[in-house]
Amino acid sequence: MIGYILRRILSAIPLLIGISIVSFIIIQLPPGDFATSYEMMLMNQGNMSRQEAQAAADQYRALYGLDKPLYEQYFIWIKGIVTEGKFGYSFAYKKDVGELIWERLPRTLFLALAAHFISTFFGLLIGIYAATHKYSLGDNLAAVLAFVGTSVPRFFLALVLMYAMVIEWNYPYIGRYTSPQYAFAPMSWDKFVDVLRYTWPVILIAGVGGIARNMRVMRGNLLDNLNAQYVTTARAKGLRESAVIYKHAVPNALHPIIMYQGTVLPYMIQGELEAAIVLNIPTLAPMFYSSLAIQDIYVSGGFLMIYAILLVAGNLIADIILALVDPRIRLS
């Protein structure tokens, strides 16, 4: 088992290296760099002459290594990440991107995981109900909800909630992650409640699509299992229907769901991304978006890396859990 986990982790390393190279290339694609805009700013607002501004910009480039060849910049970047946890310098925030990430990553993770939890819990519950009440009103209603949940753009759901909160309800808890008095407070129950007050729309929006997906997968799997012979056998033995479903059919229907979690997590993170940008909740998402606009390349690149790492880690965890519950995978 440990060997299997180690193998899976090792195979993720070349993947991450590849991702880091691509991320780096993408953030270097646009013509010019931050020093170019710095130069423009000096000329327009600082009233410097072209030569002076250019000299200042070159100094700036030398300071942050922007004048070095690309591959060298890449190695410096990677070395910083691996050895010091530094993701490069944010020109807009004047600090290391690593600091920004550590500040905001836990929030993104919390929201995505909360959405994940909700979507798994309710998705399975509704899925089991729909499968055991096939073609009933509830089943059809769930199917309609599933289609709506995956068809309405999540940024629009965010707009609707924003509209409702601001215009209709005068809801005071918007546009923040916590109230100011809890900003530096250690985690406590009060703080947790406070965070939920601000972030429930994001969790809800990211979760809705996941509920729909989990529900449909669960319904299909459970229906397949309910038609299997072992279920008939269990019923023939005279077991209670609840025991047949929850002890026999449901555990067997869970495997594909676990395998599926690897693709649900990115869906959650993307949902968090869309909702948090529109609702302006200070997680990774809005900062990533604004960094793209102002070419704060190390922020864009670092965040892109983090999103990719989350994805790889999610798949890894899903694989490991699957191996834990299914010996066929572990031993093959």
Place this chain on the structure above:
Amino acid sequence: MTDSIRIDDVVKERALEPLPAAEEEQPVADPELAAVLRQLARSHESYGALVWRKFKRSKVAIVGGLIVVGLFIMAIFADFFSPYDPVRLNMGDAFTPPTRIHFIDSAGRFHFQPFVYKSVRKLNPDMSSTWVEDTSVRYPIVFFKRGWEYKLFGIFPTDIHLFGAAGDAKIFLLGTDRFGRDIFGRSCMAGRISLTMALFGTLISVLVGAIVGVFSGYYGGAIDNWTQRFVEFVQSFPQLPLWMALAAVIPITWDQFAVFVTMSFIFALLSWTLLAREVRGKVLALRETDFVLAAREMGASDARIMFQHLLPNTFSHIIVVLTLTIPTIILAESFLSFLGIGIQEPLMSWGTLMRDAQTIQTLGFNPWIASSVLFIVAAVLGFNFLGDGLRDAADPYAND
């Protein structure tokens, strides 16, 4: 292939007299023979006919198909459906709420022909203004009304539009934006970009995915191994953030067509892997079948086997993945356009039309400015329904 040969043999062995026509459903004593005959009756129909027959049975799929066809018609004939010029500024009508369509007038009388009232702006004491209906005159809704001039298909000049309000009253089904432009007409027009980009991006990804999948599955071995590693690599990229980053790189100075094509490629870049996997799996199974062996023994080249024999057998998968990739791209494109990355004005897509909704003040006073979302939802639902129906129909030989 092998199946039909076997069935023919069985029929020849068992039936000495002419076969009873299977369609007449004559009672056949031998259940095995009856099953064979039913199979035979079906095998006379082409694959397409079988798919269509099964597809027809799914109401949801038919609805999805109709929605999709309807949206395409609205996009192609957008000028015809749009009662007012979708690009001309008309500040007098800025932020007009959706026009109400009435059947019953202010005096309580029912009219068979639907009508609208003129909207007039009323100034409140606090200097804000609200739109109220002037119920003194009824303006019936008329069809094939003459309005602004356009060229059908870019060739035939005409000024006939599907509908409009009689006289000088105006009808804005979904309200107007801040420049007084009809959001319904603009949404029809925006469908051109949104739909073609999704279609184009999907086509590219299908092309790449099918070719990679066939190569990977057919050659197997090291080629397959490396291709699959690469597919995994591409799949491990976070789609939405990467799309955002790539779209943000497009210089704003590029011309519209270049932006359109680049965006389609960006969407295709991460979408082809799903199909590559599916096609590979199918080809891997088909590779060992007799008809491939037969083709090879007859001296067919690898390319011929791959593209003449194997690829057509994966068409059902390709069609299904196609209809399921399109909604993903529509959703992603609308989000990027909503944020203002990628497609920009004057290009119109359903997402760019919703840009004004970004500021909560504007949205708060004029909630209808986000109404082009109706088109997005319709398109995504339509394609999802269609894809679901096709998925079931694509394998018409399965028993249900």
